[in-house]
Amino acid sequence: MSPPAAPIRPGRRRLLALAAPLLLPARRAAAHAVVVASDPAAGASLAAPPRRVTLRFNSRIDQARSRLVLAGPDGAQVPLEVAPAGEPTVLEAVLDPAATLAPGAWRLRWQVLALDGHVTRGDIPFTVRPR
Secondary structure, three states: OOOOOOOOOHHHHHHHHHHHHHHOOOOOOOOOOOEEEEEOOOOEEEOOOOOEEEEEEOOOEOHHHOEEEEEOOOOOEEEEOEEOOOOOOEEEEEOOOOOOOOOEEEEEEEEEEEOOOOEEEEEEEEEEOOO
């Protein structure tokens, strides 16, 4: 049987409290991926439909598990195929040249998985003006 542990003196208690954060494993700060730039820009009024959509985030994203959808003025939703991007913070898609976007209010809906495990989603509204 081992002897009882000696009580911790007040000075050592303070030292342990100060040293504990240094001894614990460091964790990365968890944050959601946030759009920092987009093309088309939020609220843009376009003379012609975009041929490519691009979103840039503040953190790395898992492009394979991310989604882009165009929601039209009539409520129809068209999933877009995410194109491989050269940068880990970029999500982009090339629109089918045969598809025409009717004039009106559109939304680019996005959902991404950040590498820290958080899923975030949102939308970028833009308008295609009549010709």
